Amino acid sequence: MMSAHVMFAQGDPPEFRYPIEGQLGVDYFLVNHVDQDPVQGAIRDYACGKQTYDGHQGTDFVLASFRQMDSGVHVLAASRGRVIAVVDTFPDRNKVSVVARGFGNYIALEHPGNWISYYAHNRATSALVRVGDTVEAGQRIALVGSSGNSEDPHVHFEVWRVVDPFSGTCSQSQSLWRNQPVYRTDLRVIDAGLTTWPPALDTLRERPPTVSTIVQSDSSITAWALAQGLRPTDRYRIVWLAPDGTQWFSFEADAGLESNYMYWWSWIRRPDVNGRWNVVITVNAKEVYRASFDVTGVVGVPEGKMASYSLEQHRDVIRVHSVAQVQVEIYNMRGVICARHDLHSTVGAFVLPEATGTYLVVVRRGLQIVARSVVSRTE
DSSP states (O other), X not given: OOOSXXXXXXXXXXXXXXXXXXXBTXXXXXXXXXOOOOSTTOOOOTTSSOOSOTTOOXXXXXXXXXXXXXXXXXXXXXXXXXXXXXXXXXXXXXXXXXXXXXXXXXEEEEETTTEEEEXXXXXXXXXXXXXXXXXXXXXXXXXXXXXSSBSSSEEEEEEETTBOSSOSTTSOSXXXXXXXXXXOOSOEEXXXXXXXSOOXXXXXXXXXXXXXXXXXXXXXXXXXXXXXXXXXXXXXXXXXXXXXXXXXXXXXXXXXSOBSSXXXXXXXXXXXXXXXXXXXXXXXXXXXXXXXXXXXXXXXXXXXXXXXXXXXXXXXXXXXXXXXXXEEEEEETTSOEEEEEEEOSSEEEXXXXXXXXXXXXXXXXXTEEEEXXXXXXXX
16 A cells, blocks of 8 residues: 655645535544555554554545435535546445446546546435536535445545645644544444334444334334444443343443444343333443333234343353353454354354454344344454
8 A cells, every 4th residue: 555644746735625415423524544654554543543543545525314315415526726627426225345347437636747647436316416526514415325345335535646635643734624624433323213114234224213102013123323533442332221220131342343333232122111221322331322222012922032042252262151052143343244153052162254354243032132242353
């Protein structure tokens, strides 16, 4: 990778506005910056932090969900310029990183002094400009999408000659932003909710509707959150409380990695007790989300609480305890399944994938998830 720490040349650089409609921190979120470290496998953003990934050459302005993307959020020209490239025909709802897909749909603008800005991963057929057009700063040029090498709806904004527009300790001294935002490392919850949709990462990315009443036809309820500023040792916990205030079920784990855009969630079967229930999410024992929901339509004899299943990690081995036959699935943090095992006895042990990193281990009994945990392999 070419280092982004370069000297300005060929005329003064343009002054940029944010390349997306809305308010920063409310309607969209800064997630990944330019990787300033030229060493493969090492990362460093403009403030010498880790809000980037290896080889990243732009800045990512991310929406909270595909539901928001579907509402129509515009990509904006960051500065006055001339359109020199428009690509507008690739699929725009990608949820898996495939490097070979590149920018997908993108627009390139040329600015005075031979500076070029790129706006990538746009929605298909959404371009509002053509090659040769002159655009003004803040003008709508396309819609935000998730085309190309993209997992979530966002604008990848890139300045050439591979320059980080942010000024900081590990970047150039001159900011290219009209108003450079403050570099934040604190924990922020972008969004959270309760849903009766199937509990899966793909579901959450779509932003399922929030519910307040659980009816007889619902089979489960999921509490979820999307957060920024997570550190590997941050401990998150989700507790479900019955109408009498007693703990019905809880799930907790370490984040396991540093992340500026991370989902976590927990779900239970539809409770067998009518009344007002509560769910509380905490990070490092500090409450970040609380919600209430009403359970109605329970008839017959209660089935009891969730069955006894558990898993624990010993270095690179996961040990699973179960009262029934289950299936164990291991996912990487992109949601791709790495391994699947059947457990026919009460105790089983499974080795994590060889690659170091963070994994989600899920224990299923049929279609029901009965246990899960985020684990890390460090060697």
